[in-house]
Every structure is written in C-alpha cells, then in structure tokens.
Amino acid sequence: MTARPGGRSARVRAAVIDATFAELAEGGYLRLTVENVATRAGVHKTTVYRRWGTVDELIADALEHSRDADWPVPDTGSVEGDLIAVADDVARTFADPARRTAPVAVVAAALQSSRAREAMARFYADRHRRAAEVVSRAVARGELPATTDAVELIRLTCAPLFYRVFVTGEPVDREVAERSARAALAAARAGLL
Amino acid sequence: MTARPGGRSARVRAAVIDATFAELAEGGYLRLTVENVATRAGVHKTTVYRRWGTVDELIADALEHSRDADWPVPDTGSVEGDLIAVADDVARTFADPARRTAPVAVVAAALQSSRAREAMARFYADRHRRAAEVVSRAVARGELPATTDAVELIRLTCAPLFYRVFVTGEPVDREVAERSARAALAAARAGLL
Known part of the structure; x- marks a missing residue:
C-alpha cells in the first residue's frame, strides 16, 4: 500500500x-x-x-x-478512583443503547469467526495493558504490593460488568461499577493477585 | 398437555x-x-x-x-473450598471442547433472540440462587458477615471465567478458578458485598 x-x-x-x-x-x-x-x-x-x-x-x-485510537487512562489520584473510572467507562458504554451495539456485535462476531475472535482478543489485551498503568502508579505510590498482577486486577475490575451484559442479562450502572472495582481492589490489597 | x-x-x-x-x-x-x-x-x-x-x-x-436438572451444590466444609468448586465447575466446562459447545451456543443465541436471552437469564438466576447456599452455610459457620450478598459473591466468583471465555479469549483452568474464587471471597470478607 x-x-x-x-x-x-x-x-x-x-x-x-x-x-x-x-x-x-x-x-x-x-x-x-x-x-x-x-x-x-x-x-x-x-x-x-x-x-x-x-x-x-x-x-x-x-x-x-x-x-489504535486514543483511550485516556484515568488518573484521579487514587487507585480506587482510577479503577472505578475504568469500570464506570464499561458500565456507561453498555448502559447506552447507542454505544453498546458495537461491542455487543463484536462479541457476537467473535462467536462465529476466528478472525474476529483474534482481533477482539488483541483489542482487549491492548486495553488491559494500557489500563494497567493505573496499577503501576498505585504501586509507585505504595497503595498496592509491588507483586500485584496489574492486568489481572483490570480483568477482575471489568469482568462482573461483562458477565451481567452477556450472561445473566442483568443491568449495569455506576453502583455495579463501584462494587466491582472495590472488590477487585480488596483482592489485590490482600495480596491475592 | x-x-x-x-x-x-x-x-x-x-x-x-x-x-x-x-x-x-x-x-x-x-x-x-x-x-x-x-x-x-x-x-x-x-x-x-x-x-x-x-x-x-x-x-x-x-x-x-x-x-430443572440436578445440579449438586458443593459442600466441602469451607466457603473457600465451596467457591473454588463452583468456579472450577465453570472452568472445566469451558476447558472441555465437548462440554463448552452448549453454553457457548446459548450465549450466541441470546445475542440474537430475546426469547433465548430471557431463558438464559432465568437459567443463570436459578444457578446463582442454588449456589448461594454455600454462602448461607458460611454465614451460619461464622466465616462471612451475615450481611453478605450471597448472589453477588457467586457472580464475582464466576465472572472472571466467563470474561476470559467470551471477551478476552484467554484460557480458563483450575488456577484461574482458584484465583477468582479467592478474590471474590476477599471482597466478601472485607464486607464489600
């Protein structure tokens, strides 16, 4: 080209x-x-x-x-605020009928096509890698153990929202986002990640 | 009939x-x-x-x-053992090419059909309700606060496995199941659920 x-x-x-x-x-x-x-x-x-x-x-x-598009990594000053912002971004996307259609269609496509599945996996791996910055900052501030698996903390923060959307069909909102983020953080603070 | x-x-x-x-x-x-x-x-x-x-x-x-079919609720003697068993059942299902096809097809169907979506929501609501018995037993044994949202603890235990299967395309195994269960339990013990 x-x-x-x-x-x-x-x-x-x-x-x-x-x-x-x-x-x-x-x-x-x-x-x-x-x-x-x-x-x-x-x-x-x-x-x-x-x-x-x-x-x-x-x-x-x-x-x-x-x-490749810009995706601003939250920077609220605390790891709790940052993780809530990450989760809330997911919740807002799926709570908005206009914004949810693309990610929902992508999951549907991935269930039918290996090409779409690979592209989706790369997309989320990249998002997780970027979002992991909030964890490195938290480790630098002494908020989390240095051994924390940053990507795993991001996965646990987001997973309960996707589970509701794609499996149980339950709604997602700010409250669900906050609870998911705090639960994931509790696991990280306990040194489990 | x-x-x-x-x-x-x-x-x-x-x-x-x-x-x-x-x-x-x-x-x-x-x-x-x-x-x-x-x-x-x-x-x-x-x-x-x-x-x-x-x-x-x-x-x-x-x-x-x-x-309606029997689904044996784990009873290992500790809430950690029980939650790991719940998560491991999910992991084994999705790690087995023969067993994963039905739940994967159901999620695909739910993305196309509201009838399938409603049936899936009822199915998982029922499974959560049954699995919540491991939490009531834990509360009775004094392992968890009486205020614990039992269904939310089951959701957080299972969500990371479904997230890998349907969104990030990452593998699930016993180790992932144990980490998910222990992370969810840490949040419950911290009184966050």
Missing part, C-alpha cells in the same frame, strides 16, 4: 470503518454485508472486496482502528 | 432437547434448524413445529430442562 497518512487510502479506510460500525449498530453481525458497508461508505463495493474481502475482515480492521 | 411424567410426551421432549443440544454442539446457533432437530430426535418435524415452533423456543425449552 502506498497511501500517505491522510491520503485517499486513509480516507477510504476511515469511511469504511465508520460504515462498518454504523451497520453493526443497526443490524448486528448477522445482517452485516460488504455491499451495505460499501454503499454507506460511498465507496465502490469492488474496492471493499479487494481491500477487505469479508465482513470478518471488516470487523477485524475496525477493531484494530479502535485499538 | 395431558402427558404423564415418563409418558410419550415426556419422551418426545427429552429426545428433542437432547437433539437440540447435539445440533448446537455440532453446528452452533446459526446452523440450528427445526428440521435437523426433528430428524436427529426421530420425531416428525410437524410435531416439533407444533410444540416448539422456532429454534429459539427449542433453545429456551432446553435451558428450562437443564435448569
């Missing part, structure tokens, strides 16, 4: 990725087609077929793009 | 439910059809259509049947 950043190739990619998320939001994974993405993006469908090929590839590329 | 327990109607239901799980295991939610379930169950397809109607109804009924 010879595209300069900001060139035509990058503009096409941005339009196709936006269209992929918009189509996923409207119809979910099962109704996603290369044709509809191309139409919505205003791009010829042969261009989309040539560059992406399949809907799974579109989803994978959309996830890589999101992964 | 006029069926006696163990009568023809119950035998048909059992055969259809077995066939539903077997078809889900083989092809997943997207390839499940009433025709294939009927053929595998050795039942005429009009019988299945009349009694269940759709694949979503088949999945919902299969889940109700599983919900």
Whole structure:
C-alpha cells in the first residue's frame, strides 16, 4: 500500500470503518454485508472486496482502528478512583443503547469467526495493558504490593460488568461499577493477585 | 398437555432437547434448524413445529430442562473450598471442547433472540440462587458477615471465567478458578458485598 497518512487510502479506510460500525449498530453481525458497508461508505463495493474481502475482515480492521485510537487512562489520584473510572467507562458504554451495539456485535462476531475472535482478543489485551498503568502508579505510590498482577486486577475490575451484559442479562450502572472495582481492589490489597 | 411424567410426551421432549443440544454442539446457533432437530430426535418435524415452533423456543425449552436438572451444590466444609468448586465447575466446562459447545451456543443465541436471552437469564438466576447456599452455610459457620450478598459473591466468583471465555479469549483452568474464587471471597470478607 502506498497511501500517505491522510491520503485517499486513509480516507477510504476511515469511511469504511465508520460504515462498518454504523451497520453493526443497526443490524448486528448477522445482517452485516460488504455491499451495505460499501454503499454507506460511498465507496465502490469492488474496492471493499479487494481491500477487505469479508465482513470478518471488516470487523477485524475496525477493531484494530479502535485499538489504535486514543483511550485516556484515568488518573484521579487514587487507585480506587482510577479503577472505578475504568469500570464506570464499561458500565456507561453498555448502559447506552447507542454505544453498546458495537461491542455487543463484536462479541457476537467473535462467536462465529476466528478472525474476529483474534482481533477482539488483541483489542482487549491492548486495553488491559494500557489500563494497567493505573496499577503501576498505585504501586509507585505504595497503595498496592509491588507483586500485584496489574492486568489481572483490570480483568477482575471489568469482568462482573461483562458477565451481567452477556450472561445473566442483568443491568449495569455506576453502583455495579463501584462494587466491582472495590472488590477487585480488596483482592489485590490482600495480596491475592 | 395431558402427558404423564415418563409418558410419550415426556419422551418426545427429552429426545428433542437432547437433539437440540447435539445440533448446537455440532453446528452452533446459526446452523440450528427445526428440521435437523426433528430428524436427529426421530420425531416428525410437524410435531416439533407444533410444540416448539422456532429454534429459539427449542433453545429456551432446553435451558428450562437443564435448569430443572440436578445440579449438586458443593459442600466441602469451607466457603473457600465451596467457591473454588463452583468456579472450577465453570472452568472445566469451558476447558472441555465437548462440554463448552452448549453454553457457548446459548450465549450466541441470546445475542440474537430475546426469547433465548430471557431463558438464559432465568437459567443463570436459578444457578446463582442454588449456589448461594454455600454462602448461607458460611454465614451460619461464622466465616462471612451475615450481611453478605450471597448472589453477588457467586457472580464475582464466576465472572472472571466467563470474561476470559467470551471477551478476552484467554484460557480458563483450575488456577484461574482458584484465583477468582479467592478474590471474590476477599471482597466478601472485607464486607464489600
């Protein structure tokens, strides 16, 4: 590929990725087609077929793009505040009908396609790695044992929210986010992570 | 319905439910059809259509049947042992390629169908309620505060395993089960649940 950043190739990619998320939001994974993405993006469908090929590839590329996007790591001054902010970001996403559609569609896609599954795994591994910064800061401040597995603490902070959304079908809100974050922190303070 | 327990109607239901799980295991939610379930169950397809109607109804009924089935609540003598047993049961299910297909297919179905979603929510609510017995026993033994939210403790015990399976794509094993159970217990002991 010879595209300069900001060139035509990058503009096409941005339009196709936006269209992929918009189509996923409207119809979910099962109704996603290369044709509809191309139409919505205003791009010829042969261009989309040539560059992406399949809907799974579109989803994978959309996830890589999101992964590269800025995601501000919370910095509230305390590890409790930071972990609550991480959990609350998840809760807000899933409590918002417009924002929840993309991550829900991605989980659905991952259940059907190994390409989407790998892209999702890389996406969350990257998010965990970034969020782990709140743990290194806490260790530096003496709030947590230096042996704390930072990524495991982030996993335990987020897991109860995803469990409600995808398994038990229970609502998520600020209270659930706070309880999840504090519970994970208690385990870390007890030296269990 | 006029069926006696163990009568023809119950035998048909059992055969259809077995066939539903077997078809889900083989092809997943997207390839499940009433025709294939009927053929595998050795039942005429009009019988299945009349009694269940759709694949979503088949999945919902299969889940109700599983919900009614015996599920032995662990009783190891300590709340830590019991919670580890609950978590390890989840880990073993998802680590086993043959056993994981049904719960994975159910989550996939729930993402596409509100009928399946409701049935799944009822299934897990019932499992949580049963598993909560390990918490009441722990409270009776003085191992946990009487104010402990028993179902929340079960949720936190199981959530990290489901998070790995459905979101991060990371493996689950005995070690993950033990860490999840001990982390949840630390939060309960700290009076956070």
